[in-house]
Amino acid sequence: MTPQLDTGLHVYRGALRLFPRDFRLRNGPDMERLFLHLRAQRERTGTPSRFRFWTRLLVDTLTHALRERWGAPPSPPSRTAHGTRILMSNLATDLRFAARTLVQSPLFTVVAVLTLALGMGANTAIFSVVNSVLLRSLPYPEPDAVVWVDEWQDTRSRSLPVAWPNFSDWREQSRSFTGLTAFNGWTTTVLGADRPLRVRVGGITEDFWKVFPVRPVTGRLTVPADHVEGGPGVVVLREDFWRNELSARPLDEVVLEVAGERLQAIGVVPSALDFPFGAELWRPVFPTSTSRTAHNWRVVGRLAPGVTPEMADQELDAITQAVVADEPADPDFLAEGALVLPLKEQLAGSARRPLLLLLGAAALVLLVACTNLASTLLARGETRQREMAIRASMGADRGRLLRQLLTESLVLAALGGGAGLALAAVLVRTLRSLGTVSLPRLAEISIDPVALAFTAAVVIVTALVFGLLPAFRLSGVDVTPALKAGARGGTLGGGRGVWTALVGSEVALAFVLLVGSGLLVRSFATLLDVDSGVDIEGVVTADVDLSLIKYEEAADHARFYQELEAALVAEPEISHAGVVSAVPLAGVPSGRLDLDGDLSKHTVGGYVLASAGFFDAAGLQLIRGRLFDGRDGPDGAHVVVVSQSFADQAWPGEDPIGRQVSGGGMDAFWQERPFATVIGVVSDVHYRSLAREADPVAYFPPAQRPSRLRFESNMVVRAATGDAAQATAALRRALQRLDPDVPPRFSSMETRLVGSLAERRFTLYLLGAFAGVALLLAFVGIYGVVSYAVARHTREIGIRLALGAQPGAVRKTVLAGAMGMVAVGLVVGVVGAVASTRVLTSLLYGISPTDPVTLVTVTVLLLGAAWVAALLPAQRSTRIDPLDAMRAD
Amino acid sequence: MIPRPMKPQWFQILLALAGEDLHGIGIQSEVLRRTEGHMHLWPAMLYRSLETLEGEGLLCRIEPPAGAPDDERRQYYTLTAPGRARLAEEAEMLGRWVADAKKAAAT
Numbered sequence: 001m002t003p004q005l006d007t008g009l010h011v012y013r014g015a016l017r018l019f020p021r022d023f024r025l026r027n028g029p030d031m032e033r034l035f036l037h038l039r040a041q042r043e044r045t046g047t048p049s050r051f052r053f054w055t056r057l058l059v060d061t062l063t064h065a066l067r068e069r070w071g072a073p074p075s076p077p078s079r080t081a082h083g084t085r086i087l088m089s090n091l092a093t094d095l096r097f098a099a100r101t102l103v104q105s106p107l108f109t110v111v112a113v114l115t116l117a118l119g120m121g122a123n124t125a126i127f128s129v130v131n132s133v134l135l136r137s138l139p140y141p142e143p144d145a146v147v148w149v150d151e152w153q154d155t156r157s158r159s160l161p162v163a164w165p166n167f168s169d170w171r172e173q174s175r176s177f178t179g180l181t182a183f184n185g186w187t188t189t190v191l192g193a194d195r196p197l198r199v200r201v202g203g204i205t206e207d208f209w210k211v212f213p214v215r216p217v218t219g220r221l222t223v224p225a226d227h228v229e230g231g232p233g234v235v236v237l238r239e240d241f242w243r244n245e246l247s248a249r250p251l252d253e254v255v256l257e258v259a260g261e262r263l264q265a266i267g268v269v270p271s272a273l274d275f276p277f278g279a280e281l282w283r284p285v286f287p288t289s290t291s292r293t294a295h296n297w298r299v300v301g302r303l304a305p306g307v308t309p310e311m312a313d314q315e316l317d318a319i320t321q322a323v324v325a326d327e328p329a330d331p332d333f334l335a336e337g338a339l340v341l342p343l344k345e346q347l348a349g350s351a352r353r354p355l356l357l358l359l360g361a362a363a364l365v366l367l368v369a370c371t372n373l374a375s376t377l378l379a380r381g382e383t384r385q386r387e388m389a390i391r392a393s394m395g396a397d398r399g400r401l402l403r404q405l406l407t408e409s410l411v412l413a414a415l416g417g418g419a420g421l422a423l424a425a426v427l428v429r430t431l432r433s434l435g436t437v438s439l440p441r442l443a444e445i446s447i448d449p450v451a452l453a454f455t456a457a458v459v460i461v462t463a464l465v466f467g468l469l470p471a472f473r474l475s476g477v478d479v480t481p482a483l484k485a486g487a488r489g490g491t492l493g494g495g496r497g498v499w500t501a502l503v504g505s506e507v508a509l510a511f512v513l514l515v516g517s518g519l520l521v522r523s524f525a526t527l528l529d530v531d532s533g534v535d536i537e538g539v540v541t542a543d544v545d546l547s548l549i550k551y552e553e554a555a556d557h558a559r560f561y562q563e564l565e566a567a568l569v570a571e572p573e574i575s576h577a578g579v580v581s582a583v584p585l586a587g588v589p590s591g592r593l594d595l596d597g598d599l600s601k602h603t604v605g606g607y608v609l610a611s612a613g614f615f616d617a618a619g620l621q622l623i624r625g626r627l628f629d630g631r632d633g634p635d636g637a638h639v640v641v642v643s644q645s646f647a648d649q650a651w652p653g654e655d656p657i658g659r660q661v662s663g664g665g666m667d668a669f670w671q672e673r674p675f676a677t678v679i680g681v682v683s684d685v686h687y688r689s690l691a692r693e694a695d696p697v698a699y700f701p702p703a704q705r706p707s708r709l710r711f712e713s714n715m716v717v718r719a720a721t722g723d724a725a726q727a728t729a730a731l732r733r734a735l736q737r738l739d740p741d742v743p744p745r746f747s748s749m750e751t752r753l754v755g756s757l758a759e760r761r762f763t764l765y766l767l768g769a770f771a772g773v774a775l776l777l778a779f780v781g782i783y784g785v786v787s788y789a790v791a792r793h794t795r796e797i798g799i800r801l802a803l804g805a806q807p808g809a810v811r812k813t814v815l816a817g818a819m820g821m822v823a824v825g826l827v828v829g830v831v832g833a834v835a836s837t838r839v840l841t842s843l844l845y846g847i848s849p850t851d852p853v854t855l856v857t858v859t860v861l862l863l864g865a866a867w868v869a870a871l872l873p874a875q876r877s878t879r880i881d882p883l884d885a886m887r888a889d
Numbered sequence: 890m891i892p893r894p895m896k897p898q899w900f901q902i903l904l905a906l907a908g909e910d911l912h913g914i915g916i917q918s919e920v921l922r923r924t925e926g927h928m929h930l931w932p933a934m935l936y937r938s939l940e941t942l943e944g945e946g947l948l949c950r951i952e953p954p955a956g957a958p959d960d961e962r963r964q965y966y967t968l969t970a971p972g973r974a975r976l977a978e979e980a981e982m983l984g985r986w987v988a989d990a991k992k993a994a995a996t
Contacts, residue, residue, distance in 0.1 A: 019933075027936040030913045030964050034932045037914045056931060064933035 008039065011422050015058060018065035051106050055415075059099040062414055063092060094407035101408060102415075105380075109412070111780055112376055116416025116463070118773050119369025120455040121423030126362040126766070127451035128428055130355050140212050140273065142302075147309050148346035149180070149299040149316065151335035159339045161295040164287040166335055169323045170299075171207075176312035179210030180301035184285060185276045186711070189545040189743060192256040193245040196743040198545065200278045201258055203285030211302045212275060219251050219267030222284055226266075229286045235263035240271040241280040258283060260548025275300075292324060293333035293592075294665060300343060313340040333592060353842060354763040360839075361513060361770045366455060368509045368774045370462040372781040375502040377409075377466040379788035402468060409467035413460045420459075421452065499785055500821045506781045507825025508832055510774040511862055515833040517771040518854040519840055519847065520764045526846035527757065533685030533694060534584045535619025536749035538719035540727045541583050543745045544735070548710065554668065555634070558706035561713065564738055565613050568717055571730040575720040578613025579702060581712040582606065584749070585756045588687035588695055589712075594662040595650055597675050603650045606687055606697035607666040609708055610641075615682055615699075617718040618749075625657045625680030628701040638676035638704055645684050646696035656681055661698050668707035676700060689756055691845045715744075724748040763843065775865060782869040786818045790877045798882040807878035814877050818870035819863075826859060833858075891945055895979055898938055901928055903968065903976045906948060910967040913939070939966060947972035 012035050016028055035057070042053050102109040140146075150159035151166060167182045174180065185202040206227040214221075217239050226234050235256055242248055242265075254265035263283055274280075276298065289296065303312060316338035324334055345352070388401055428447055544564075551557050561579040568577035582588040588606035595601045612628040614620075623644055632639050640661050647656035660675040684694035702709050719727035728746050735744055790797070797810055837849040847854075891899065898920075905911060905919040916939075917930045930938075942948050943966075951967045968976070 023937075023940070027940070027964075031932040031936050033963065034913050034917060034935065037917070038932070060931035060933045064937045068937060 007422065007426075009036065010425070011418060012057070012061075014421055014425075015061045015418055018061060019068055023068055051110070052103060055099060055103050055109075058415060058418065059095060059411070062411070063095050066091070091407070094404050095411065097404060098408040098411045102411065108376065108380060109415075111784070112373060112412050113416045113419055115369050115372050115376070115777060115780070116413065116459050117419035117423050118777070119366045119373075120417065120420030120452070120459055121427060122770060122773065123362045123366050123455040124420065124424035124447060124452045125427035125431065126355075126358050127454075128424070128446065128448040129431060130359050131448045131451065132446070140214055143344065144342065145303045146211060146343040147301050147303060147312065147340050148343050149301055149312075150339045150341075151295065151320070152317075152337045152339040153334075154336045160333070160335065162297045162299045163289075163292045163294050163335070164297055165290055165292050166320060166323065167297055167299055168287075170316055170319055170338070173319045174312070174315055176304055176307045176315050177301040178304050179207040180299065181205055181207040181211050182297040182299050183208060183276055184297060185279055187543075187545070188259050189547060189741075190256055190258050190281065191547060191741060192254070192262075194247065195245075196741050197245060198543075198743050198745060199241070199258075199280050202276050202279035202282045204282050205285065208282070211300050212273060214269050214273050216267040216269055219265070221267055221269070222282070227284045227286075233261045233263040234266045234284065236267045236269060236282040237265055238271055238273065238280045239268050242268045256281070257547065257549055260552075262549075291665070292327055292335070295333065301340075309340045309342060313338060316340065354759065357516075357839060357843070358763065358766050358770075361516065361767055364509050364513055365770050365773055365777075366458060368506055368513075368777045368781075370459065371502055371506045371509070372777045372784075373459070373462050374466040375499070375506075375781055376784050377463065378469060378498070378502075379784060381405075381467060381469060383788065383791065405468055406464065409463045410460075412467075413456075413463045416459065416463075417456050420456070421447075424452065499789070500824055503782055503785050503818075503821040504825035504828060506778040507822050507862060507866065508829035510771070510778040511826060511829025511858060512832045512836055513767070513771040513774045514858040514862065515829075515854055516837060516840060517764070517767040518858050519837060519844055519849060519851060520760075520767055522847050522851060522854055523843070523845040524757075524760060524764050527690050527760070530686070530690045532584060532690060532753060533620065533683060534749055536753055538722040538724050538727065539618060539749040540717050540719065540724050540731060541747055541749065541752070542715045542717075542731055542735070543583075543747075544713050544715055544742055546710075546713075546739070547741060550739075550741070551710075554706035554710050557709040557713065558702045560738070561611070561702065561709065561715070564715060564734060565611060567734045567738065568715070568731065569613070571734065573720055573723075573726040573730040574717045576613055576617035577715060577717040578611040578615065578617045579609070579709070580611070580614040580618075580714050580716055581609040581702075581708050582687060583714050583716070583752070584618065584685045584687055585689065585752050586687070588697065589666065589708075590695070591664050591666050593664045593666075593698055594673060594675070596660050599662075599673065602664070603646075603696070605646050605649070606695045607663060607708075608687075608697050608699050609702045609705065609712075610699040611702055614716050615641075617716045618685070619718070620685065621683040623681045623683060625678070627680055627682075628703075632701045633703050636704070638674055639679045639701065640676035641680040641682055641699040642678055643682055643684050643694070643697040643699075645694050646698055647678075647681050649696045663698075663700060663705060666708070667700075667705045669705065676704075690753075724750070760843070775862070778862070779865050779869045782818065782822065782866050783872060785821075786814065786870045787873040787876075789817065790814060790873045793877075794880055797877050798880050798884070801878075801880060802882035811874045811878050814874035815867070815870055818874070819866065822863065822866040822870075826862065829862075830855065830859075891942075891947070891975070893979070894982060896938075898928065898930060898934065899942060900976075900979055900983075902930075902935075902938055902942065903947060903972055903979075906966055906968045907973065907976055910951060910954060910965050912953075912963040912965050914963075916966070942972070947975055 009032065013028075013032060016024055016031060019028075038057075039053070042048065042050070048056070149162065149170070151162050152159050162182065164182065167180075171180045181204065183202060183204045185200060187198050187200050190197045190199040190201070204222070206224055209221045216236075219236075221236060222234060225231065235258060237246070237254075246254055251265045251267070256263050256265065258281065261283075269282075287297075301312070303309070320335050320337050324336070327334055391401060424447055544561075546557055546560060551560060565577050565579060568574050588608060590604060590606045592602045593605050593607065595603060615622065615627055625641075627641060628639065642650070642656060642661065650656070650661075651659055656678050657680075659678045661678060662673040662675045663669055664673070682699070685697070686692065687695040687697065715731065717727050717731055728748075731746065732744070735742055800810060801807070833855065834850055841849050894900075901920045901924065902916055905916050905923065908919070911919060913932075913935060917935060920928050920930055939948070943950065946969060948966050948968050951965050953963060953965050
């Protein structure tokens with residue numbers, strides 16, 4: 001039995017934390033051993049029951065921990081501690097009594113503890129995630145002053161990366177920043193470490209370290225002299241990279257080949273810094289284009305003291321408008337202003353909305369849990385009024401009764417809290433282990449003590465208020481009538497309104513959660529039906545990145561891929577192979593492409609380099625014309641294949657074959673812009689995401705326009721047998737043979753497809769789980785309230801049965817009462833769902849937030865569950881023996 | 890000062906240690922055996938009692954005896970001389986009461 005997997009031991013260890021630290025240090029390990037011994041004994045002999053065992057164990061821990069912490073020291077008992085001793089011994093009595101009461105009604109205890117645990121566990125886990133991802137500080141000084149800056153086009157409501165001249169004007173003219181820096185970053189091959197590596201490299205410009213003022217572990221950061229073009233190339237390393245990949249060699253011995261340059265290592269920064277995009281290396285980079293429509297840069301800045309993002313935004317807007325005023329109009333890609341966002345918001349990105357949604361959902365679960373607890377405790381409290389009255393008549397004063405009920409509630413809350421903590425721990429660990437989920441800063445997630453304390457407080461207050469309510473009520477009235485009435489179920493039963501409110505709100509909240517998760521399920525199913533455009537079975541992609549020193553010219557790259565392609569199709573495991581600059585579902589560079597030999601006529605579309613083999617390997621259909629072949633070499637006339645949607649967009653209703661497209665500013669021909677003739681039309685592919693329209697794309701042959709292959713190149717192969725693993729092995733062998741210095745990363749198309757849905761699946765699973773919990777709690781709540789109602793009316797039902805009422809009629813009355821309360825909840829729930837599912841709109845695909853199918857299904861489901869929950873006690877009511885019912889008085 | 894008579898579980902712990910030096914599980918098992926299954930010492934109660942008795946100087950912690958089967962570093966306890974004396978006093982007192990009770994019940 002490995003300790004990590006032993007939940008029981010984990011729970012016990014958690015409970016031991018109640019003891020003061022020094023006590024725990026001295027005795028903790030031995031207490032755990034004794035626990036394991038006792039548990040093994042229990043399992044061997046089968047006694048006591050698991051429930052009794054755990055209750056006793058936790059009560060033992062709780063009572064002694066409390067006494068160890070706050071009790072008078074057990075010895076020597078001084079006279080002054082006498083009062084405390086009485087109190088403590090009362091407390092011990094109360095605790096023992098509470099434990100006994102709880103053990104005597106195990107069903108109630110289990111339900112209450114589970115309710116508490118679910119409410120607290122779910123909330124704590126989700127809040128911990130939200131806190132780590134959205135709220136917790138980033139690992140550099142004054143993170144709140146760091147902002148992300150994009151260009152903004154108001155007329156199109158979209159943001160764009162930044163063009164260098166705009167950045168340069170901002171930097172010169174703005175007064176809002178103490179540092180403003182442009183950067184880029186991508187994954188590239190790095191040679192010179194212990195083995196060839198694919199590494200995230202940040203390309204930085206001057207002022208980067210003003211925005212992220214970290215202290216180097218050793219060596220130095222880049223200085224302005226390093227940011228002068230043509231100087232000796234330098235690189236800054238992240239500490240973990242330096243230690244793991246370079247065995248922490250002295251920096252003057254470290255020269256790395258990065259993207260075609262030899263760079264001298266000059267410094268090491270702490271591992272906590274991973275900006276931008278998880279960078280492990282940072283090197284100076286320089287502008288390559290002076291166009292205001294070449295959106296090649298990302299920009300971050302550090303706000304000057306007292307400047308808000310809004311103020312900076314306004315200033316940059318004004319500067320942008322002034323500098324673009326003289327530019328030739330190019331509304332597609334010219335900035336109209338700037339967009340300044342706190343970096344934290346930008347990094348949370350698309351995860352923000354689903355997380356806030358889940359946080360809201362978890363809050364609803366907590367509400368359901370509290371409501372459930374309230375009704376359970378209220379019902380139980382009222383059935384115990386007779387007991388309270390007896391004890392009051394025996395001389396227990398009000399304070400004593402209150403204290404005892406309080407102790408009971410506290411023990412319950414402590415048990416629930418322990419279970420909730422365990423649940424939260426399990427949930428957080430599960431969330432972290434969902435490696436496919438693309439949550440930012442996932443590894444930093446841990447249980448948040450503030451969240452735990454908060455939910456614990458909410459639940460405990462609920463437990464106290466509703467546990468004590470009956471006692472307060474009781475002490476407000478004369479004891480005698482309560483004693484008399486007690487047997488008949490009490491005059492203090494509370495108005496029907498209270499119960500309707502409790503049951504109604506549970507039903508309404510569960511309804512809202514169920515509708516929300518139902519909508520997500522339906523959108524997910526719709527999305528799964530979307531055709532990605534690629535025949536994914538047996539298709540493997542390899543992200544290949546060649547050394548820019550060994551392969552200097554773009555044509556060298558094109559030649560390499562041609563050889564690789566030929567080598568691959570010779571392998572028996574591979575039926576087709578091709579090179580492509582953009583992989584489906586992984587995004588596509590898009591820009592302005594000129595049309596029909598006329599530079600004033602253009603459309604916006606994706607620019608992709610693809611060899612003929614790619615179309616076959618990915619399973620795209622040729623709709624018209626032909627694919628690239630031997631005629632389309634470097635010296636042949638320029639040709640292009642377009643996607644169906646590109647043709648529809650550029651030449652609606654006309655024949656695209658023979659028309660012309662240029663590569664715009666997307667390749668090395670951006671100045672003369674030669675036009676290529678359309679020779680074929682292929683089927684559409686979703687390059688960005690399944691949830692978006694298929695992208696209009698122009699495919700150019702790499703032989704004619706190889707320039708982008710230097711940075712964006714993937715091999716796509718189709719397995720001859722449909723077995724992706726075999727194709728991967730063959731691909732690896734071929735690459736190894738041609739150039740062992742290439743560290744490729746393989747991934748099957750299927751993995752990519754699954755990965756592209758990971759975030760949605762994550763939201764779906766969690767919301768689904770919350771809805772399930774809410775349904776379960778509502779079920780238990782309805783069951784409890786109806787059981788209580790039946791118990792209270794035992795005598796009345798007995799009389800009716802004695803007077804000849806049909807059991808069916810009795811059952812009907814009980815059911816009708818219950819379903820009345822449920823109906824109220826449903827009406828409220830429908831209104832709530834329609835009002836609140838709007839927030840889901842951006843997460844839905846292909847259905848409306850008021851999808852009638854979902855609403856009806858959920859209504860039927862809830863009605864069914866409520867019916868069953870009410871039927872069980874209703875059925876029992878028909879079996880009441882009239883004689884017993886009367887005698888009970 | 891430990892009150893007279895001492896708490897039953899303390900008495901049983903001292904009694905268990907009077908025979909031989911034991912670790913926590915050993916004490917728990919010995920007490921359970923001697924009381925014929927009537928006295929369960931749960932972990933928190935046991936170790937808090939041990940702390941108390943140690944604080945009174947009636948017992949103390951020792952290294953595991955040589956040849957102890959356990960390779961883990963369990964804590965062993967042994968009775969001190971005052972502990973042994975106190976156990977004897979307690980037994981003597983209880984013995985008088987038991988004798989009185991027997992006499993009273995017989996008449």
